[in-house]
Amino acid sequence: MQYTATISRMKAAGAPPRLSGFAQWADRHFKWLLVAPAVLLILALSIYPLLFSLVVSFINYDFQVPGHAFVGLKNFERVVFDPVARWSLLLTAWLSGVSVAIEFVLGLLVALTMVRGFPGRGVIMSILIVPLFISPVIVGQAWTLLLQRPFGPTNYILTQLLGQEVTIGWMTEAPWLYASLIIADVWQWTPFMFVILLAGLTAIPPNLYEAAELDGVNAWQAFWAITLPHLAPMMLLALTFRLLDAIRMFDTIFIMTGGGPGTRTYTASYYLYTVGFTQFHLSQATAGSWLFLVFTALVVTLLVRRLLKAEPV
Amino acid sequence: MAEVRITGLHKRYGAFHAVRGIDLDIRDGEFTVLVGPSGCGKSTLLRTIAGLEESSEGTIEIGGEVVNDFRPRDRDVAMVFQDYALYPHMSVAKNIGFGLKARKMPKPEVEARVAEAARMLGITPLLGRFPRQLSGGQRQRVAIGRAIVRNPRIFLFDEPLSNLDAQLRDEMRGEIKRLHQDIATTMIYVTHDQIEAMTLADRIVLMRDGLIEQQGAPLDLFERPASTFVAGFLGSPRMSFLPGTLKLDGSAAAIRLADTLLPVAPGRTLNGAADGQAVLLGLRPEHLTRAHAAAPAQGIFRYDATIDLLQPTGSRSYATFRLAGAPVMAELQAHDVSRPGERLPIDINMNRASIFDAKSERAI
Numbered sequence: 001m002q003y004t005a006t007i008s009r010m011k012a013a014g015a016p017p018r019l020s021g022f023a024q025w026a027d028r029h030f031k032w033l034l035v036a037p038a039v040l041l042i043l044a045l046s047i048y049p050l051l052f053s054l055v056v057s058f059i060n061y062d063f064q065v066p067g068h069a070f071v072g073l074k075n076f077e078r079v080v081f082d083p084v085a086r087w088s089l090l091l092t093a094w095l096s097g098v099s100v101a102i103e104f105v106l107g108l109l110v111a112l113t114m115v116r117g118f119p120g121r122g123v124i125m126s127i128l129i130v131p132l133f134i135s136p137v138i139v140g141q142a143w144t145l146l147l148q149r150p151f152g153p154t155n156y157i158l159t160q161l162l163g164q165e166v167t168i169g170w171m172t173e174a175p176w177l178y179a180s181l182i183i184a185d186v187w188q189w190t191p192f193m194f195v196i197l198l199a200g201l202t203a204i205p206p207n208l209y210e211a212a213e214l215d216g217v218n219a220w221q222a223f224w225a226i227t228l229p230h231l232a233p234m235m236l237l238a239l240t241f242r243l244l245d246a247i248r249m250f251d252t253i254f255i256m257t258g259g260g261p262g263t264r265t266y267t268a269s270y271y272l273y274t275v276g277f278t279q280f281h282l283s284q285a286t287a288g289s290w291l292f293l294v295f296t297a298l299v300v301t302l303l304v305r306r307l308l309k310a311e312p313v
Numbered sequence: 314m315a316e317v318r319i320t321g322l323h324k325r326y327g328a329f330h331a332v333r334g335i336d337l338d339i340r341d342g343e344f345t346v347l348v349g350p351s352g353c354g355k356s357t358l359l360r361t362i363a364g365l366e367e368s369s370e371g372t373i374e375i376g377g378e379v380v381n382d383f384r385p386r387d388r389d390v391a392m393v394f395q396d397y398a399l400y401p402h403m404s405v406a407k408n409i410g411f412g413l414k415a416r417k418m419p420k421p422e423v424e425a426r427v428a429e430a431a432r433m434l435g436i437t438p439l440l441g442r443f444p445r446q447l448s449g450g451q452r453q454r455v456a457i458g459r460a461i462v463r464n465p466r467i468f469l470f471d472e473p474l475s476n477l478d479a480q481l482r483d484e485m486r487g488e489i490k491r492l493h494q495d496i497a498t499t500m501i502y503v504t505h506d507q508i509e510a511m512t513l514a515d516r517i518v519l520m521r522d523g524l525i526e527q528q529g530a531p532l533d534l535f536e537r538p539a540s541t542f543v544a545g546f547l548g549s550p551r552m553s554f555l556p557g558t559l560k561l562d563g564s565a566a567a568i569r570l571a572d573t574l575l576p577v578a579p580g581r582t583l584n585g586a587a588d589g590q591a592v593l594l595g596l597r598p599e600h601l602t603r604a605h606a607a608a609p610a611q612g613i614f615r616y617d618a619t620i621d622l623l624q625p626t627g628s629r630s631y632a633t634f635r636l637a638g639a640p641v642m643a644e645l646q647a648h649d650v651s652r653p654g655e656r657l658p659i660d661i662n663m664n665r666a667s668i669f670d671a672k673s674e675r676a677i
């Protein structure tokens with residue numbers, strides 16, 4: 001309607017048709033009307049819950065305690081002094097750090113191998129990136145089947161290989177359950193590193209390596225002198241993305257260990273989920289989420305600042 | 314310092330035959346320029362000499378030694394690339410010295426050599442900078458510095474000046490020439506710029522479709538091109554080609570262009586030419602001048618031309634006119650001609666003109 005009004009007014013240049021009051025108003029604020037639905041949606045789904053959660057973290061919003069009284073920093077206190085919370089934060093940092101480091105090294109090695117052309121490269125590449133398309137829940141399920149006692153084949157294979165009885169409780173015994181979680185994560189996400197690093201490697205001009213070869217520079221020196229400086233921004237990008245994703249680690253934990261035994265494999269997300277949605281201490285969970293957000297924001301800021309500083313070559 | 318001998322060299326990329334049988338002898342200390350149109354195989358030939366490409370057939374000898382099976386690093390050659398290929402995170406000094414360091418040369422000697430190379434190229438003040446902080450010309454100097462510190466037996470250049478603007482290119486061309494005079498090492502230089510080829514080369518090797526079309530001293534190629542391809546490639550503006558027929562009458566020969574008969578310079582040998590043979594007469598703009606003398610000298614043909622098109626360049630003007638129906642360009646002094654449509658007597662120097670067989674396009 002407004003649009004046609006605008007058009008017809010343009011056509012009749014100089015002789016504007018008479019419009020009702022509303023139509024005139026709508027015509028003038030046309031652009032605002034266009035963005036209004038999106039703005040409302042964001043307000044309703046992001047901004048409002050965010051502000052509401054801030055409020056919740058300072059009042060009592062516990063389904064086990066009646067009333068919504070203002071409680072100051074009590075919710076935050078509960079999280080900070082909860083040993084499970086501290087453990088979960090530590091475990092999150094540790095698990096994501098180790099997983100991402102392994103993924104990075106493996107991804108880099110695979111990318112360095114795959115950057116050269118060889119017969120069958122396309123097929124191998126397609127197979128390598130398959131894990132990226134699988135839902136983490138399925139990945140967790142699959143690794144559980146492979147590792148779990150007594151049905152999983154892993155212990156059997158290890159027994160055959162080592163020649164002595166292996167009875168590892170992959171889902172129940174520390175440190176094996178951490179290994180299981182890391183294995184599942186590495187299996188799923190190494191291809192991500194590989195794809196990004198391969199893209200970076202492909203972009204390095206081959207001339208540089210040729211000049212280095214003529215200079216008598218060996219492969220190891222060429223890696224430090226050419227590959228690394230060219231790849232550094234891509235490496236940082238891949239690490240940032242992957243780390244941000246890894247610290248939210250939830251699905252595989254949920255499927256593989258359920259946080260157990262006890263609270264041994266609680267990650268930050270899993271902890272917050274349990275507190276909020278199984279124990280219904282909503283205000284404590286909200287306060288914890290805010291604290292976690294602050295930690296995450298710190299890490300992100302550091303990484304992104306480093307990323308932005310990476311100089312183009 | 315070494316001579317290079319290439320025998321029966323072929324290079325195939327799959328089914329594509331990029332270099333199709335090259336025989337080439339390059340003397341010690343000679344500056345050889347490989348020139349030719351894009352895609353003729355110049356880079357491929359150069360890279361095969363460097364060992365960056367494997368030859369499909371034929372041998373490459375450097376300093377009397379067959380190097381086909383040598384890795385590039387063991388051939389003792391240095392190469393300068395069009396896009397510099399510098400190490401991005403190393404200072405200029407490190408860039409220049411890295412090859413020496415990689416070959417385990419003691420540090421003080423590396424430093425001395427880097428300083429010497431930087432002095433030769435006038436980049437001493439830049440030694441602490443990084444490649445990204447340099448202009449294109451400066452980067453190319455660094456790349457050349459990296460080549461000369463190693464004191465290799467042979468220098469290879471693949472279009473080193475193509476990324477530079479015209480003025481810088483002129484300047485760098487001079488420097489490369491001076492560099493060759495100073496160190497007198499064998500240099501092989503690829504370009505598709507005929508000015509670079511003419512000014513730098515001791516010898517030009519003109520390539521076409523993976524084969525050598527003609528090789529020799531620059532002036533030989535320029536004055537006695539073996540084919541219309543060579544004649545057209547060297548010289549700017551291009552040589553004009555006029556179709557005609559050859560008239561042989563005893564010892565006197567002439568070329569008939571439509572209604573005009575141009576006598577061939579006396580004493581010029583016409584190898585295997587036949588009477589009535591279809592030929593192309595090749596005239597460079599500088600073979601044509603405005604007539605001033607009362608009577609033309611020997612081998613000069615005088616023609617009354619009506620100027621169609623005039624392209625002044627300052628001191629000279631390129632005037633196009635029709636000679637027996639075909640367009641010809643003459644390079645005239647600017648004051649010899651004033652406007653298009655003017656009628657001028659033009660002297661055509663048949664002593665320097667080229668004659669080609671019309672069918673094979675080879676010189677006769």
Ligand SMILES: Nc1ncnc2c1ncn2[C@@H]1O[C@H](COP(=O)(O)OP(=O)(O)OP(=O)(O)O)[C@@H](O)[C@H]1O
Nearest residue numbers: 326329331349350351352353354355356357358505
């Ligand atoms: N790696 C390759 N695979 C297949 N064909 C190639 C390859 N490298 C070069 N060629 C082909 O070989 C031919 C010669 O290439 P080359 O690079 O030697 O040309 P050039 O004379 O250096 O041309 P330019 O002046 O454009 O640099 C070209 O037709 C090119 O397409």
Ligand SMILES: [Mg+2]
Nearest residue numbers: 355356357471
């Ligand atoms: Mg080339």
